[in-house]
Amino acid sequence: NASDFLKDCTIRGIVAHDQKDYMVLVEEGKKIANSWKTSELVITNGLGHSMHDDNLYEKIVAFIES
Numbered sequence: 001n002a003s004d005f006l007k008d009c010t011i012r013g014i015v016a017h018d019q020k021d022y023m024v025l026v027e028e029g030k031k032i033a034n035s036w037k038t039s040e041l042v043i044t045n046g047l048g049h050s051m052h053d054d055n056l057y058e059k060i061v062a063f064i065e066s
Contacts, residue, residue: 006036013039014063018047
């Protein structure tokens with residue numbers, strides 16, 4: 001699973017997950033972020049599983065540029 005795979009990863013990353021994703025529960029995103037020590041967790045609300053949102057895109061771009 002992703003949590004086990006990423007537990008020793010030292011590459012920076014971003015984990016974005018929505019509170020109302022009913023296909024994959026937000027707890028799964030939190031578990032991944034908790035095990036991946038060099039990741040940043042972004043929780044959105046109301047995007048569902050598709051995650052299409054200009055604000056989220058801006059956060060991703062800012063993360064890449066940092």
